[in-house]
């Protein structure tokens with residue numbers, strides 16, 4: 001292959017890395033705004049708002065298309081990054097005689113591949129914990145429940161809220177026992193949950209409604225505030241520490257990556273260079289910091 005072809009192909013790779021990187025920055029902003037509800041909206045209303053938001057994100061066709069673009073961008077950005085790093089190493093087999101990286105480039109820029117790999121590791125573990133459990137695995141997922149105090153009854157009763165606004169008593173999903181003249185009778189459950197969140201009439205085998213998956217409970221339990229239906233996470237403190245550290249790594253990655261992507265796209269003209277660098281650095285500090293405070297607040301408050 002001619003030298004110019006290698007150059008142009010590596011320029012093309014940088015271009016696509018920049019484009020997918022900037023798209024992932026947009027994803028981060030959307031994901032952050034959605035997740036901030038976890039700490040800014042509290043109580044039963046906050047819990048329902050988050051689960052309804054998560055349901056909308058999982059089912060709206062336009063959002064779904066964006067989600068596929070996000071998965072594709074993560075894969076493409078990572079693979080392209082690895083190929084570029086290997087290509088660069090091969091193209092420069094001999095170390096420069098006067099190599100002084102500290103003087104020639106900022107620290108994060110020299111470690112983009114390592115930082116990117118760590119971010120990818122974080123995303124893989126993060127998706128295994130949240131996304132896989134709620135979207136891919138079809139195991140019965142705890143549904144959104146509310147406790148309601150009915151008139152004249154002292155104890156509260158639990159209900160599942162369905163997507164069409166109905167309340168179905170949780171007790172009707174369990175077999176019950178009733179004392180009759182003939183003795184203790186078993187009353188079979190009226191409903192069952194299938195395919196993660198679909199509510200079926202058990203005897204007739206007919207679908208009655210869809211429940212909301214309790215993603216709020218999943219996240220809260222994972223970060224040390226156990227909720228009904230989810231196991232206690234004995235590693236919550238370590239999980240929080242891992243999130244905070246990972247956000248520091250993400251911050252370093254964005255510190256260089258944001259402005260550099262404008263450079264690769266040919267958009268970092270002299271006039272705007274300073275502004276783009278300043279915006280990129282603010283983005284690199286603020287977005288990961290806001291992500292990091294979510295698990296910290298859930299764990300400590």
Ligand code: HEM
Pocket residue numbers: 031035054057058067070119123126127130131132134135215219243250291292294295
């Ligand atoms: C405290 C911080 C965060 C929380 C609480 C959080 C929460 C979640 C939850 C609950 C899901 C599952 C959504 C669903 O299945 O419908 C999810 C998916 C995901 N998260 Fe996060 N997240 C956080 C930070 C991040 C960060 C920093 C990144 C990237 C660097 C990230 C990347 C992703 C991706 C790629 C998905 C899959 C998206 C999709 O299917 O649409 N998350 N996150």
